Amino acid sequence: MRGKKVLKEKNSTEYNRDDWYLMVKVYTIASGKGGTGKTTVSINLGTALAKLGKETYLMDADIGMANVGLILGMQDVPVTLHEILAGKNKIDDGIYKGPEGLKVIPSGISLQGFQQADPDKIRDVLSEIEKKCEFLIIDAPAGISKDGVVPLAVANEVILVVNPELSSIVDALKTKILTDVVGGHVLGTIVNRVNQDKNEIISKKIEKVLGVKVIGIIPDDANVRRAAAARMPIVVKYPDSPASKAIQKIASDLAGVAYKEEEIKARREGFIERFSRVLFRKKSEK
Numbered sequence: 001m002r003g004k005k006v007l008k009e010k011n012s013t014e015y016n017r018d019d020w021y022l023m024v025k026v027y028t029i030a031s032g033k034g035g036t037g038k039t040t041v042s043i044n045l046g047t048a049l050a051k052l053g054k055e056t057y058l059m060d061a062d063i064g065m066a067n068v069g070l071i072l073g074m075q076d077v078p079v080t081l082h083e084i085l086a087g088k089n090k091i092d093d094g095i096y097k098g099p100e101g102l103k104v105i106p107s108g109i110s111l112q113g114f115q116q117a118d119p120d121k122i123r124d125v126l127s128e129i130e131k132k133c134e135f136l137i138i139d140a141p142a143g144i145s146k147d148g149v150v151p152l153a154v155a156n157e158v159i160l161v162v163n164p165e166l167s168s169i170v171d172a173l174k175t176k177i178l179t180d181v182v183g184g185h186v187l188g189t190i191v192n193r194v195n196q197d198k199n200e201i202i203s204k205k206i207e208k209v210l211g212v213k214v215i216g217i218i219p220d221d222a223n224v225r226r227a228a229a230a231r232m233p234i235v236v237k238y239p240d241s242p243a244s245k246a247i248q249k250i251a252s253d254l255a256g257v258a259y260k261e262e263e264i265k266a267r268r269e270g271f272i273e274r275f276s277r278v279l280f281r282k283k284s285e286k
């Protein structure tokens with residue numbers, strides 16, 4: 001059974017080594033600066049968890065530069081996190097059905113909506129959603145203003161998304177320090193947009209600089225943009241693409257289940273084989 005808002009003040013080393021993931025349900029996806037892949041990771045990690053049968057919510061807390069709604073084709077919904085954080089609507093009014101049964105709380109894109117939204121109310125939204133879900137993924141804004149800091153403080157665990165560049169790593173380090181200062185905790189780092197071959201070296205360097213574990217490496221993959229253009233998560237549109245596989249592996253780890261790439265592939269091959277057998281069966285066999 002999943003815990004409630006647990007062990008927030010404690011260090012993650014105090015989780016039982018074997019079942020820490022059972023205790024954690026609220027993850028904030030953060031980085032120092034924009035463009036590292038937070039929204040991509042949030043949407044796809046959320047969808048991958050939903051695909052695993054987990055009751056998963058995704059909240060777009062990037063209330064200034066909201067992207068989740070745009071990428072999932074929810075830009076015209078009547079109630080967004082803006083209205084909820086402005087006290088105009090209830091949380092339940094702003095929850096929408098996303099891919100694979102993922103529940104999505106998009107944010108609005110108007111400047112006025114942003115100005116009226118009170119980031120402190122995120123805590124109330126969180127305590128409501130926590131009751132309903134197994135996982136809540138929060139897409140956080142970049143930067144150190146209040147709307148950026150609250151998601152770092154309220155999550156059970158923060159996951160940093162960094163690119164394999166010095167400036168990105170330095171910015172992530174600042175975010176890690178900020179998270180510590182506000183009483184949050186960083187679970188680990190996802191290195192995004194990695195070119196093959198250098199995985200090992202990059203992971204070791206990043207772990208050394210940030211002092212946190214690398215929990216996943218996502219390759220640079222042109223399918224990410226293609227899927228976004230089609231307004232679909234890559235784990236749905238191109239589930240076998242390199243970035244999809246990497247994200248699905250991270251989701252499996254967070255959910256505490258074995259990553260079943262081989263089984264999924266075998267099932268798909270089985271279907272294709274059966275299909276072609278029916279199509280190309282000789283007349284005499286029919």
Ligand code: ADP
Pocket residue numbers: 031033034035036037038039040041067192193194218219220221222224225228243
């Ligand atoms: P953030 O939310 O941190 O600002 P986004 O998720 O919006 O970042 O990603 C920024 C840009 O990088 C987008 O155009 C996205 O399609 C692209 N992108 C993200 N991850 C990858 C990847 N693994 N491979 C290729 N392009 C990526």
Ligand code: MG
Pocket residue numbers: 035038039040062067
């Ligand atoms: Mg974003």
